[in-house]
Amino acid sequence: MKKMLLSLAITAALAGCGGGETLEDVKNDTPPVIPSATVKFDPANGVISVPNDLLMSGTKDGTINIPGELSVNGVSVPRSAYANPSLALGALDGWSSQVPYKVDLTFPANVSLDESSAGAPGAVRIFEVVMGASLTDADCAAVPAGAGCKLLGELTFGVDFITKASGNAVAIIPLKPFKAGSSYINVLTTELKDSLGRSIQPSSTYGLVKQEAPLVTESQLALQGVVNSYENVVTSGGTISKDEIIYSAAMTIQSVGPALGTIKAMLAASLENPALTTPMVQIPEQPMLTVEQVFASQGVTGLSPAFAGVLYQKGSVTLPMYLSQPKGKEIANLADTYWQAMCSSPVAVLNQQAADQALRKAGKEDEIDPTMFDVGPYEPLCQGLSDGKLHDYPKIDITRHLTKYNPIPKAQSPQEVPVQITKPILPVINAVRADLNMPALEMPVGGWPVVIMQHGITSKKEHMLALTASLAIQGFATVAIDHPVHGERGIDVDDDGTDDFNATKGEGSVLAYMNLQSLLVARDNLRQSAADLLALRLGLNFVKDTSLNSSDVMFIGHSLGSVVAPAFVAQANTPLDSQVDGLFKINSVALASGGGGIASFLLESASFGPFVQGSVLLSAGTSESAEFQTYREGPAVSNCGEAAPTNESISCGYGEYYTSLNAAGEATKLANIQGVMSQFSFAAQTVLDSGDPTNYASAIKALGTPVYMNVVVGDGEANGNKPDQVIPPMTVNNPIAGSLPLANLMGLTTVTQSQAPTEVGMSYLVKFTKGHHSSVLDPKPDQDAGSTAEGSAAATAEMQLQIATYLVTRGHALSIKKTEIVTD
Template sequence: TPTGKEISDLNDTYWQGMCDNAVAVLGYKAQAGAAFPTDPISENDGACAALSGGKLRDLGLDSTRHLTKYNSIPKVQSMADVPVQVTKPILPIINGVRASLQLAPIAMPESGWPVVIMQHGITTNKETMLTLTAQLSIQGFATIAIDHPRHGERGIDVDADGNDDFNATTGSVLSYMNLSSLLVARDSLRQSSADLLGLRLGLNFINDTSINSKDVSYVGHSLGSIVAPAFIAQANSPMAETLDPLFNVNTVALASGGGGIASFLLESPAFGPFIQGSVLSQAGTTEATEFNAFLQGDAISNCGVLLPNMQDFLSCGYTEYATALTMAGETGKLANIKGVMTQFAFAAQTALDSGDPTNYAATVKALETPVYMNVVVGDGAGNKSDQVIPPSVASNPLAGSLPLANFMGLDTVSTSQAPSATPSSYLVKFTKGHHGSVLTPAPSEEAGSDAAGSLAANSEMQLQIATYLAARGRLLLITNSDVVTD
């Protein structure tokens, strides 16, 4: 927990090891010889040695305590209760709806309702996922959801005055995706995945016979899709016959996710201008000085109305500055700015890599966990592609939604897939809708999606997800070919 209220006060809130790294221990042992302490010098030192077969110690050798393969035991920095949102089907209502849809009535299975863990996107909260609940309830699912760290009910109130000082839902996105300390951004992603493991494990101990903790699926939207591969790779990797059923997730549905985080954020129409503006303002170059002066001067006339929202103001200011350089033919300055962004993308991806879904996609594929994924690619006319997480990224062929789907081995389909004895994994490309269409039928002006197309995309996405999960990946139902494409 930070002690101050500025985003910079979060800069050292990343994961740390509880021990000295093994390389430091080996070096000290070789230097100290017989003076090397064989017996533990503290309780934590003893725990480090016991948990690592003596390879790790706590002798005050390692001040950074970075978690690496040479220092793999994390330090518990705090404990917190996390509010959990639960829904269950109400049978009279559900069976009334099913009758209107000419579906047979259902009853709660003897083992309890199967469960779908739902995870929301960045800057939203667990409650936004409730818009999927009706479709999942019709298929006989209970749902479970928590907020990401520093979202919703998990915001941080430093001075206990009743107002969150860090909350990406009600405040700055930097509360989670910290650009001033990318290790914090990385560990926000890893904490989200770890929290999902904790939630999945906790299902086994809730003492509720109406919930079947051995039949669990997953739905993620946006950030909920980004953190999913790390979660699934850990949850479904075999450990022991007694442990595996406590963690396993049988089927996964992902909406509007993507990998190669640094690259797709820079090229994201929604977040890109803010991130590029943030990077340029701190770059220390001639263009950075000019840009900061522009923000204090010319940008005020058109962008000042957005203040005090610095995220919107900075996005607007950077867009206007880049446009002014383009109109003036300042190709040299534009090239310098591009060079800054290229350097940032490389450094950022290096830091974020162990939280990036791309690095877990091959494991998900190897585990043969059935995965459904949808992405809005647009219609080539008025309806644009996903404006938050691009389907593909010009500067990085490994970044975006489509490369992540390829790494997970998903087959692109645009027609219904008949029931099969074994589960399969699919990617469905939508020509209509927008980044949030899985949760809302409302159109998006930024994406150019109209009311009819957005409504159709919302209905089709939700139906595909619910029926795919209900069939445990053995069936994919596509009812509206007008909103999907190969």
């Protein structure tokens, strides 16, 4: 059509020419026509920017439809195939709430994007909407799925999001997370300009389908209906006209809480349903042992006398494992161990019913498989746990992805998990308190209040013993378990006594937990950690030890323990039933060195970043991947020592390779690598979202749970103590990733001085200029962080004091002694 109009325009121009001008004169006098810059959008040929709900059109189970999910004969790919980062998006019921994204544009030669217009208000507008087939809005329930239905409001530029030029694209960067389960329509407008000052134009496809006139083919008509529904919804508010719109695309944000919420409900139901196991913490009789003796057995001496006043015990609790067991010893064998729904997706059931009905109408009843609706062994549980809405049809929904439509996870096996318990030994602790001019303690009538502690990645529960002296001095008992695939919870595939998968440093690889080769496994390790804490919290109520008060429970998390804490605490404290709410309640929380936006902070982590980026590049399948592998096996060996695929070798090799490209001025290769990292970041964060603390931060704030958090921000380059080198306080490429954004989203107030008691619990953030990522546990300096012995020791003592005094007041007060090592 455009070619025809262009021909007519040229003909008209020639026809209007008179006098003695020749055709050659016209050619010489007519300025060249420069083609317009346009938005890239041609769904029929696979040209589409994501996030985009067009990829949910015709969904089989309520998840995103990713090309390649179905084989040529229509059979779903095996679960292990979802290890592919792009394909993993096909296991989700929506897009990321927080990852930056972009809309691609195309430009003619010598024309580019006007960067000032790309970063200005109005070029991109985002509207919150209700889409068709809504589960929550009766007005939109009957509107076709995928169509826009109702306008709820518009997001504010500079408050909710910003935009900027990103090569031949406009990048959209959230400043706040989008609401989980909500839908939005991204709109590009004529305010977006090219370098010649002209408005960017719609693609020919978009320009065609946004017309009101009916089109010809079925696919054109379908796309036309969807696009018109988008434009009709966003223009209904009267703040934008259709003439201003050059592109629109809906995105539905994935659900993040249903699976964990269902797990809590199942734990609560286990109190009455014998088909579900109730966790119970068991503490057998055992010889008396102190934490000081435990440390001495590990060669650690010179500790505070208070450690002699901390009783150390071992117990156990049986937890439901939703991760399945790998069938081999290679990292690839973990690929299909991620969580699986117990029931068939109701979307898949409806699709099967519709397909059978179509066969009946066509007179092909003989092609209907009568066994498709035979029920499986989980039918009673599916029915009982969903009020009759879900079924277990083994032949329907083979992949069983967990979604908002299908939120009941399948427990694969029970696992007996070791529990570490500590308690104050009063005579010794009271002697220490006397030296500190503190009054003597007595065990409360209901027993010692309990602090659940959770360790960091590559660590283990025993490392959290470093906090127990400070807590015992304040009259706390503690309990701790290992994260999945850490410490005593490593995976021994063949029962030969040696773990084949363990993420604890010195015992295995971090990839056993933060699995970059199967992001769904990484996501579900995070969710399993939170689920384990929920079960442990419930299990404390049934411990046969009157010295522990299971109705007065706090939480401390370090690093990964802080990362999984918001999901755990948000679920624990969200009201479910007045009869069981107290069995899960967490009174106050202390977090050390945590952060949100996991994919972003991992890529930018000074400690883990080179390893993550090197691992991603090695598996990317690009020419740079092969070159990097060759480089690691050759030039990098002289500086890195080896080419074996260890964490240290990959980190060092990647640094050497990247430096060599910079030195050689290989701009194209560097850009290609950056492109790989951007694609990985988008896919990884989208997949990890339902385990990411950023998506639970608003719930923590709304619940009013008192939270204390400390972060090492450093004291500036001139003084040498760097910010946290594992989880950065802020990230460059994502403004809502890192430690400080998470604290802000949870509603924490930055303080630099002691806080007097308040009537209600308060939430505080303390920024440390001294110390390092593990200072809350380890007073020794960290060379990579530039911390000194004096500064590190001071940070450890101050962090532990702040945590203990905050928890002892249940978040009503905070003591800050060394004000010289904190900052605002």
